[in-house]
Amino acid sequence: MSAAAATPSLRRQAPYLAWRSVIRTVRQPIVIVPPLIFPLFLLAINASGLSAATNIPGFPTDSYLAFALAFPFMQGSIFATNTAGTNVAQDIGSGFFNRLALTPMSGPSLLVGQLTGVLLIGMLQAVAFLAAGLAAGASIQSGVLGALVLFLLSLCICAAFGAIGLFAGLRTGSAEAVQGLFPLMFILLFLSSATLPRDLIASDWYRTVATINPVSYLIEGLRSLIITGWDFQALALGFGVAIAIFVVGIWGSTIALRNRMERT
Amino acid sequence: MEAGNGIEAKGLVREFKNGPRAVDGIDLRVEPGEIYGFLGPNGAGKSTTVHMLTTLLPPTAGTATVAGYDIVTDGAAVRDAIGVALQDAALDLLLTGREHMKLQGGLHGLSSEEIATRGDALLQRVGLAEAADRRVGGYSGGMKRRLDLALALIHSPRILFLDEPTTGLDVQSRAALWDEVSGLARRDGVTVFLTTQYLEEADALADRVGIIDRGNLVAEGTPAALKAQIGRPTLEAVPVDTAQKERLETVLAGFGDPLPVSNGSAAVRLADGTEELADVVRRLDSEGIKVADLQLHAPSLDDVFLAKTGRSLEGAGDEEQVEQETGEEAEVTA
Numbered sequence: 001m002s003a004a005a006a007t008p009s010l011r012r013q014a015p016y017l018a019w020r021s022v023i024r025t026v027r028q029p030i031v032i033v034p035p036l037i038f039p040l041f042l043l044a045i046n047a048s049g050l051s052a053a054t055n056i057p058g059f060p061t062d063s064y065l066a067f068a069l070a071f072p073f074m075q076g077s078i079f080a081t082n083t084a085g086t087n088v089a090q091d092i093g094s095g096f097f098n099r100l101a102l103t104p105m106s107g108p109s110l111l112v113g114q115l116t117g118v119l120l121i122g123m124l125q126a127v128a129f130l131a132a133g134l135a136a137g138a139s140i141q142s143g144v145l146g147a148l149v150l151f152l153l154s155l156c157i158c159a160a161f162g163a164i165g166l167f168a169g170l171r172t173g174s175a176e177a178v179q180g181l182f183p184l185m186f187i188l189l190f191l192s193s194a195t196l197p198r199d200l201i202a203s204d205w206y207r208t209v210a211t212i213n214p215v216s217y218l219i220e221g222l223r224s225l226i227i228t229g230w231d232f233q234a235l236a237l238g239f240g241v242a243i244a245i246f247v248v249g250i251w252g253s254t255i256a257l258r259n260r261m262e263r264t
Numbered sequence: 265m266e267a268g269n270g271i272e273a274k275g276l277v278r279e280f281k282n283g284p285r286a287v288d289g290i291d292l293r294v295e296p297g298e299i300y301g302f303l304g305p306n307g308a309g310k311s312t313t314v315h316m317l318t319t320l321l322p323p324t325a326g327t328a329t330v331a332g333y334d335i336v337t338d339g340a341a342v343r344d345a346i347g348v349a350l351q352d353a354a355l356d357l358l359l360t361g362r363e364h365m366k367l368q369g370g371l372h373g374l375s376s377e378e379i380a381t382r383g384d385a386l387l388q389r390v391g392l393a394e395a396a397d398r399r400v401g402g403y404s405g406g407m408k409r410r411l412d413l414a415l416a417l418i419h420s421p422r423i424l425f426l427d428e429p430t431t432g433l434d435v436q437s438r439a440a441l442w443d444e445v446s447g448l449a450r451r452d453g454v455t456v457f458l459t460t461q462y463l464e465e466a467d468a469l470a471d472r473v474g475i476i477d478r479g480n481l482v483a484e485g486t487p488a489a490l491k492a493q494i495g496r497p498t499l500e501a502v503p504v505d506t507a508q509k510e511r512l513e514t515v516l517a518g519f520g521d522p523l524p525v526s527n528g529s530a531a532v533r534l535a536d537g538t539e540e541l542a543d544v545v546r547r548l549d550s551e552g553i554k555v556a557d558l559q560l561h562a563p564s565l566d567d568v569f570l571a572k573t574g575r576s577l578e579g580a581g582d583e584e585q586v587e588q589e590t591g592e593e594a595e596v597t598a
Contacts, residue, residue: 016370020359027358027399095354098320099415102348103371104340 010109017105017113024087025117035079035121036128039072043132046071046195056200061227066138069129070222071194073150074215076125077157078185080118085165085178088114092173092260107257111250115162122158126151133226141229149235150225156242157218161185163249170256192216217241268332268345269296269422269455271317275326278312286312288479289326294457294472299449301470301487302459303565309479310459311351314427317457318348331423344372347416351427353408357401361392361411364400365418372419379418386414390444406437413444423455424448430465442469463565475569482572491563497538498523498567500531501548502557512553519544523570529557 025031047065054062061067091097100110130147134140140147168178191206192215201207210216221238224231271294278287287309294300304310315321317330319339328335331345355364365383374382387396390410400408409429416424426445430438446469448454460466466473467487475483475490483490499519503512506528513522513530520535534540541560548555561567569575 012373013371016367020356020363020367023363024356024358094356095350095352096356097354098350099354099368100371101320102318102343102346103368104344104373105371109371 010106010112013105013109014112017100017109018116021087021113021115021117022120025083025120031083032121032124035076035083035125039075039125039129040132042075043068043072043129047136050195053196058197058200060197063138063227065133065136066227067223068195069133069138069226070219071189072129072132073126073154073222074157074189074192074194074219076129077122077154077161077218078182078189079125080122080158080162081165081168081185082179082182083121083165084114084118084162085167085169085181086175087117088166088169089173089175089178092169093175097260101261107254107261110257111163111166111253114166115159118158118162118165119155122155123151125158126154138226140226142225146225146230150222153218153221153225153235153238153242156239156246157222160242160245160249163246163253165249167249167252167256170253170260173260188213188215192219194219214241214245269453270294270298270332271300271328271330271423271455271457273313273317273326273328276313276316276323276328277325278309278316278321279324285324285479287316287323290476290479290481292474292481292484294455296455297449297453298471299445299456299458299469301466301473302457302476303461303463303466303470303473303569304459304476305461308476310461310476311427312479313476314348314350314425314457314459318346318425319343344419345421346423346425347419347421348425349409349412349416349427349429351431353405353412355400355403355408355411358399360397360399361387361403361414362396364411364415368415369418374419382418382420383414386417387411390414391440404437406433406440409433409437409441410444413441417448421454423457426456426458428459428461430460430462438465445469467565473565475565475572477569477573483568487565490565490568493568493571496520496533496535497563498531498533498561499541499544500525500529500557500559500561501555502527502529504554504556508553511551512548512555515547515551515553516544518547 046068050068051064053059054064091100130150140150142149165178165181168181172178191209192213193201193210194215198207198210198216201210217237218241220234224234228234271292273290273292276287276290277285279285290313302310302313312321316323317328317335319335319342322336330342333341333345335342359367362383365387366379369379369383384393387393390413392407392411392414395403395407400411403411413426413429429445430441433441442465445456445458449456458469470487472484472486473490474481485493499516501512501516503509509528509530516522516530516532519540520532523531523533525531538560545558
């Protein structure tokens with residue numbers, strides 16, 4: 001049997017890298033706690049400070065808490081960019097990446113493995129945010145099945161932003177550069193329909209930016225399940241944009257990985 | 265021993281952007297089961313050579329085969345045949361020693377049973393059985409190096425690359441690692457390619473030594489043969505009265521070739537070997553030069569390095585490090 005023929009498959013390798021990613025995640029409370037706490041903190045501020053917005057004619061719900069509940073899901077996903085990118089950049093900086101490159105590890109195994117830890121955090125976030133929202137009085141208009149779809153869309157968004165983080169980490173090899181993306185992501189979040197429905201944004205430029213901002217469609221997909229029920233157009237756009245961002249992120253990561261792993 | 269356990273390189277070159285040729289046309293051949301010491305100062309091109317031979321870095325020119333596989337066209341097969349411990353023991357500080365074995369074994373395609381059996385045996389062998397379930401972040405430098413060695417061996421490689429495996433280790437840890445590496449070659453027939461900047465390490469471990477300087481292989485042979493090329497011992501004397509140093513140098517120059525030394529002493533490579541020692545002492549006595557210390561040195565690998573490059577190995581790397589750091593470091597880590 002040639003050595004090349006003995007090369008383990010993606011199916012065998014990816015679980016080991018995923019296992020490592022999960023272990024790393026659960027052993028770093030600093031990676032888990034902020035993505036859980038900060039979004040809830042902002043939710044509390046928004047829900048109490050902006051509740052008067054429900055008085056605006058045409059506002060889609062009388063509970064600003066329910067309206068704003070999609071916000072922490074999105075904000076938590078932005079942390080995924082940071083976590084995924086920082087992890088891979090640290091591996092490059094420490095030389096651990098070379099250790100992996102010296103095994104028969106395939107590129108896709110690394111990408112899948114690295115995203116697993118991010119998805120774990122995403123899952124914890126989804127449970128925590130939903131539980132907090134329900135405990136504070138929000139309800140899910142789409143019911144139990146809708147809550148499951150909310151989890152699924154939330155995980156898709158985490159994977160999408162995680163893939164962007166992977167790309168940044170692999171491209172730059174610098175944890176600092178990855179962390180530099182964080183403010184940019186926040187600007188995208190605030191320039192979306194996160195705090196007001198797009199049709200109620202009075203300022204033209206703000207409404208235009210929110211309309212071309214893909215984050216708006218992710219938030220609207222999540223929000224539709226909470227305040228509307230089953231809005232298939234919003235869901236299709238939400239899942240579509242998440243998948244598109246994921247594909248772009250993975251495509252960029254694959255190229256960056258190929259360049260980074262210059263091995264023959 | 266298998267014929268396919270060797271390493272052969274022909275005209276191996278690696279050029280970096282905006283930098284000099286880190287490796288400038290190296291030819292070498294390592295026989296199966298041999299411990300080959302690759303000796304040179306920092307920045308000489310040792311690590312770049314290892315990165316090329318282990319497929320982490322494609323050569324700019326030249327060819328090489330490792331375990332019978334071409335490093336450029338058959339990288340995956342090369343990686344499957346080799347174990348590598350790079351210069352920095354790159355470990356995940358959040359994982360335990362045993363978890364590292366599991367990850368490394370899994371990526372090499374070993375079954376869970378193989379990973380458990382072989383992992384435990386290797387951890388035992390490198391003296392980490394008790395620390396196996398502790399996170400690596402709490403390991404000492406020596407423990408990390410030993411774990412690195414065990415990880416390199418998890419898939420039973422035929423060839424082992426060790427890039428400065430004992431740099432920064434204390435004497436005891438270094439000796440333990442030497443024993444293990446020596447045993448791998450003698451007992452298990454593993455071919456070992458070892459880079460080092462320590463003369464005594466190359467002397468103690470290597471069957472053959474290649475001396476690299478500024479990307480070129482300047483000498484190659486067994487430590488004994490290389491020292492025999494230099495042949496003559498050196499004599500170093502320290503005058504009691506530093507004012508007599510110049511006279512001391514003049515007297516010694518009459519017995520051979522003067523050598524550059526610091527710290528107020530004078531040294532000479534004796535033209536006719538150790539028999540001249542008595543004559544030197546008599547002459548110093550007759551000249552009234554009192555010496556505080558007189559030492560006769562057998563030729564060392566440093567003498568070989570000095571003879572081949574005109575510089576001493578110690579400190580030779582500093583200037584080269586500065587020259588090459590920008591280009592090499594930036595790309596090797598890639």
